[in-house]
Amino acid sequence: MSDLWVFGYGSLIWRPGFSFAERAKGRLAGYHRSLCVRSHVHRGTPERPGLVFGLDxxxxxxxxxxxxExxxxxxxIHYLRERELVTHVYRETTLPVRLEDGRLVRALAYVVDRGHSQYAGRLSASEAAHMVARSHGRSGPNTEYVTSALGEIRALGLSDSWLEEVVARL
Known part of the structure; x- marks a missing residue:
């Protein structure tokens, strides 16, 4: 097996949970980061689902x-499957990612399955904030997940006006 690239767009950005030899900012075309997955395990419960990111x-x-390496x-890969495929709301795939230095790599990524029952679709900032504010799961409060994600996204020098609005409403 050769070296493996993994693309992180949510909590993998700040908490990958695996050893890596190199880290670089990268752009994935054809997908966007979205709070579009109802979390029944890590950031919510079946009665009060939270929201986590998906690549949509x-x-x-x-x-x-x-x-x-x-x-x-x-x-x-084993670790990521246990972490990301708990309820199979994501599809594991390999996609081209353009690194900030211009290199094009094929990276393992987890894309939301729009046909899965946990797919929340496109929510308003108000709807998303309401779900996030009242949810808590195995990995902690949903508010912590969303605010941490926004902080990490900002640290990358990025802005996300919709996510900023969600956090402002929490």
Missing amino acids: RGGSCVGMAFRV AALAEAT
Whole structure:
């Protein structure tokens, strides 16, 4: 197996949970970051689902690409499958990511399955804030997840006006 690239767009940006040899800002075309997944485990419950990020069709997304050395690739994929495929709301795929230095890499990414029952679709900032404010799951409060994500997105030098509005309403 060769080196593995992993594309992070949500909590993987600040908490990858695996060892990596290189990290670089990267842009994924054809998908955007969206609070479009109802979380019944990590940031909510079945009675009070929270919202977590998914890569949804359309636009583009700047996130963080991580290069994992070949010797750790298999273990990293196993870890990511246990983390990201808990309820199978994401589809594991490999997509082209343009790194900020111009290199084009194929990176493992988790794209939302629009046909899954947890797919929330496009919500207004008010609807999203309402769900986020009242949700808490195995990994903690949903507000913590969303505000941390916004902080990390800002740290990348990016802006997300819709997410800013959600956080302002919390």
